[in-house]
Amino acid sequence: MSIYLDSNATTQVHPRVVEAMMPYLTGAWYNPSSGYAAGREVKVAIETAREQVAALIGAEPDEIVFTGCGTESNSMVIKSLAREIGRKSSRVAVSEIEHSAVLRPTEAMAAVGFDVERVGVHDNGRLDLDQFENVVDSSKPGFASLMWANNETGVVQPMMEATEIAKAAGWWMHTDAIQAVGKVPVRVDEVPVDFLSISGHKFHAPKGVGALFIRKGTPFEPMIRGGGQEGGHRSGTENVPYIVALGEASSIMMEEAGNGGLDRVAALRDRLETGLGERLNRVEFNGSREHRTGNVAHVSFPGRVAAGLLPKLDAAGVQCSAGSACMTGKSQPGHVQKAMGFSDEKAFSSLRLSLSIFTTQEEVDEAVELIARIVS
Ligand code: PLP
Numbered sequence: 001m002s003i004y005l006d007s008n009a010t011t012q013v014h015p016r017v018v019e020a021m022m023p024y025l026t027g028a029w030y031n032p033s034s035g036y037a038a039g040r041e042v043k044v045a046i047e048t049a050r051e052q053v054a055a056l057i058g059a060e061p062d063e064i065v066f067t068g069c070g071t072e073s074n075s076m077v078i079k080s081l082a083r084e085i086g087r088k089s090s091r092v093a094v095s096e097i098e099h100s101a102v103l104r105p106t107e108a109m110a111a112v113g114f115d116v117e118r119v120g121v122h123d124n125g126r127l128d129l130d131q132f133e134n135v136v137d138s139s140k141p142g143f144a145s146l147m148w149a150n151n152e153t154g155v156v157q158p159m160m161e162a163t164e165i166a167k168a169a170g171w172w173m174h175t176d177a178i179q180a181v182g183k184v185p186v187r188v189d190e191v192p193v194d195f196l197s198i199s200g201h202k203f204h205a206p207k208g209v210g211a212l213f214i215r216k217g218t219p220f221e222p223m224i225r226g227g228g229q230e231g232g233h234r235s236g237t238e239n240v241p242y243i244v245a246l247g248e249a250s251s252i253m254m255e256e257a258g259n260g261g262l263d264r265v266a267a268l269r270d271r272l273e274t275g276l277g278e279r280l281n282r283v284e285f286n287g288s289r290e291h292r293t294g295n296v297a298h299v300s301f302p303g304r305v306a307a308g309l310l311p312k313l314d315a316a317g318v319q320c321s322a323g324s325a326c327m328t329g330k331s332q333p334g335h336v337q338k339a340m341g342f343s344d345e346k347a348f349s350s351l352r353l354s355l356s357i358f359t360t361q362e363e364v365d366e367a368v369e370l371i372a373r374i375v376s
Pocket of ligand 1: 008009069070071072099101147149150151176178179199200201208210
């Protein structure tokens, strides 16, 4: 039996999602831009999915653009905003704990002369708002790109406060909400961000589909030009089955939020932490207790090396990771742990255990036993 505790890396495709998308791989494989009835029907399926995604985040359907993945959504915004603000006397603010899908494109901007500032976080993993306020300069055109929830710790960022600071300075605001959507309430009708990135495979759609929220009236320069699909924001014949999948997954996550499914995940995460705390003398739980997604436990085992634990856990059937999947195999301590002030020793002794709506209590109890045995 394997126990999957790496849901921040990716999630199992939900059976309902598979069921919803299959007809668009088999019978309804037409081009949605075709004028005949079969094509128009496929187009309707895309628009239904757009409504489902919009509903999940409190957007209007025409504010949703389907993309190939979360990384693409982030790059699309960053490139468009770079052009919008221009290189001369502008500024960009990101946090030190962003995913590489924000860090690398903004590094590329810095390499060609943009002023890109990285804002630190407190030791609980939350953005240092004072530092952010100092970096945001209303005398300069600029934008901020801040993640809604961190992929390694699950810590939810002060998005409302940060957005208010950015907007008050006349800056554009983008959030990489890839690890927040479907896990905590993410509402663009409450938090006035201009852009928001979504990735399907983090909440039970397949890998290779994402979405970008672009607030109505916000200037946007497409990265991919062509046939003008997706309102001209992202050309290319639409990946209909995957778009339908993202729509269905969005509806499922809304249901899970409404029917207590997400609370059940959080209770299991708490049970996992309590179990480990009871069985191990030396264990530390990292990141804000109060502001985090319900599915992540970020745990340090002082005196142990995560890279040594992982193969043993894998052999015992526990699948988890020491950080983001993209960092696997890297010999440096993770940038998120560094930003939170971890010593190298602590950073190297930490594991990310991330659950999903498919995680069961039996799995959690079994994982506690196995992890405790292997760590001690
Ligand atoms: N941003 C965050 C915070 C992520 O966790 C991930 C995936 O790990 C991405 C961006 C990249 O998304 P995708 O895998 O859809 O390209």
